Amino acid sequence: MDPIVEAALRKWPHVPHCWGWLALDARGDWYMRDERVQAAGPFPQVKGSRITHDKLREFIHRNYLHDGAGAWFFQNGPQRVYVELEAAPFVWRVGPDFAVQAHTGEATEARAAWLDEHGRLFLDTALGFGLVHTLDMGHAAEAVEAGRWQPQALVFAEMPARFGYVLAPRPA
Known part of the structure; x- marks a missing residue:
């Protein structure tokens, strides 16, 4: 987490959380979803505005975390x-040497591979x-x-619970 973010948390510890305004698609692109977009339909059917500003994406990547319930923020x-x-919380880029890198830029190694019913390949790594x-x-x-990887079959709907993440976090 950026030091400036940590300082802001100490200065204003009780700022309310924000829900539904940011999304990550299956290609590792970030989307802003204002009230109008949210009212038009759920993500990913209605995506919103793709974030293209490099410095903003880098800031999001450095401050992308998860809570104890598996909700990413x-x-x-x-x-x-x-x-x-x-x-999923990460979108992996795979190089010709089979190196794995997250959409956030962090390098990792695959521990296990999974194929869902749509033929999509998922990797469990040390990073997530x-x-x-x-x-x-x-x-x-x-x-x-x-x-190097031996994918096992797993239904997509079972992945969030098995790997401890939440697709659409909502307030309690």
Whole structure:
């Protein structure tokens, strides 16, 4: 977490949490979802405005965390902005050498692989659980063929509970 964020939390410890305004899609893109977008429909059917500003995305990545219930959020100064997830908390990029990197830029290694009923490949890593980016399925297939990853079948609806994350966090 950024030092400026930690300082803001100490200065304003009781700022209310924010729900429904930020989302992460299956390609690792962030979306702002204002009241109008939220009223138009649920994520990901209605995505909102894609965040393209590099410095803002980097700030979100550095302050992207989860709570004890598995709900992911962006700590925006003193305010916790909960994130709606299309598929998983991380989107993995896979290189030709089978190196795995999160959409946040952090490197990690796969511990286990899972295929859902739609043929999507998920990896459990030391960093957390996530979906392999569609553009990297060629490299991922090579990793499977080389015997580095041995995917097991798992229904998508069972993944959040099994791996401890929440797709659409809501206030208690």
